[in-house]
Amino acid sequence: MIAVDNLTKSYGPATVVDGVSLQLPQTGITSIIGPNGAGKSTLLSMITRILGADAGTVTVDGVDVFASPGKKVARLLSVLRQDTSMTARITVRELVEFGRFPHSGGRLTPECRAAVDEALAYCDLTELESRPIHELSGGQRQRAFVAMVLAQDTRYVLLDEPLNNLDMAHATGVMRLLRRLAEERGKSIVLVLHDINYASAHSDRIIAMRDGAVVHDGPPESVITPHALHEVYGMEFTVHRIEGDWIAAYYR
Numbered sequence: 001m002i003a004v005d006n007l008t009k010s011y012g013p014a015t016v017v018d019g020v021s022l023q024l025p026q027t028g029i030t031s032i033i034g035p036n037g038a039g040k041s042t043l044l045s046m047i048t049r050i051l052g053a054d055a056g057t058v059t060v061d062g063v064d065v066f067a068s069p070g071k072k073v074a075r076l077l078s079v080l081r082q083d084t085s086m087t088a089r090i091t092v093r094e095l096v097e098f099g100r101f102p103h104s105g106g107r108l109t110p111e112c113r114a115a116v117d118e119a120l121a122y123c124d125l126t127e128l129e130s131r132p133i134h135e136l137s138g139g140q141r142q143r144a145f146v147a148m149v150l151a152q153d154t155r156y157v158l159l160d161e162p163l164n165n166l167d168m169a170h171a172t173g174v175m176r177l178l179r180r181l182a183e184e185r186g187k188s189i190v191l192v193l194h195d196i197n198y199a200s201a202h203s204d205r206i207i208a209m210r211d212g213a214v215v216h217d218g219p220p221e222s223v224i225t226p227h228a229l230h231e232v233y234g235m236e237f238t239v240h241r242i243e244g245d246w247i248a249a250y251y252r
């Protein structure tokens with residue numbers, strides 16, 4: 001379990017994450033939604049110790065992330081950041097090999113190679129493994145980054161807006177891949193998402209943030225409601241039940 005207790009971050013006079021406490025489970029998909037500037041990325045960055053906190057603690061299966069060596073934390077959780085632009089001219093395989101760094105320290109063992117092969121196959125990238133990253137489409141590149149975190153092979157996988165710049169087919173492909181990871185591998189996937197309907201259709205739990213605080217937290221049917229969504233986004237939604245999922249419409 002990831003236990004977040006009273007996590008706080010301010011920039012000057014603005015408190016952008018304000019005493020957030022929550023627990024993230026050992027398996028399943030948890031999506032964090034909320035408007036621009038709500039503090040979603042800041043929260044995720046503190047949980048993954050990319051960013052220090054002004055106050056509060058984060059423990060991952062009992063390990064204090066702020067007090068532990070990076071290598072130890074990197075064996076517990078992996079993170080896909082929002083900005084995955086890559087200037088280095090590396091191949092898909094080389095990118096995925098980076099995921100093994102916490103295990104290999106740069107020297108790939110046979111076990112590492114097997115993990116890389118498996119991650120490539122799982123993400124349907126085996127045929128593209130020798131292609132330079134910069135020659136891939138947005139969807140292929142995103143899958144390559146997902147394969148990199150998969151190769152890291154941690155229980156907790158945290159992704160900040162992994163559907164950025166993807167068309168519907170590729171976004172659906174990435175969400176299905178993450179669902180499979182949660183179900184078949186028993187991973188705990190935590191995502192920041194802007195598309196509330198992907199969050200609704202694919203998550204076990206949705207955490208809705210606004211102004212640095214969690215304002216709703218529960219299964220999709222309790223968060224994807226006109227009332228809750230109005231509180232989060234300040235606009236009108238209609239919500240429809242479609243094939244068992246709660247789908248919000250907000251086109252006007």
Ligand SMILES: Nc1ncnc2c1ncn2[C@@H]1O[C@H](COP(=O)(O)OP(=O)(O)OP(=O)(O)O)[C@@H](O)[C@H]1O
Binds near residue numbers: 037039041042043
């Ligand atoms: N380095 C920084 N310096 C000053 N303010 C910052 C910094 N990083 C983030 N902020 C501010 O903190 C607030 C929360 O930002 P954050 O990126 O966490 O929001 P978000 O919910 O992820 O937003 P988005 O949906 O736009 O990505 C915003 O008001 C942002 O301007």
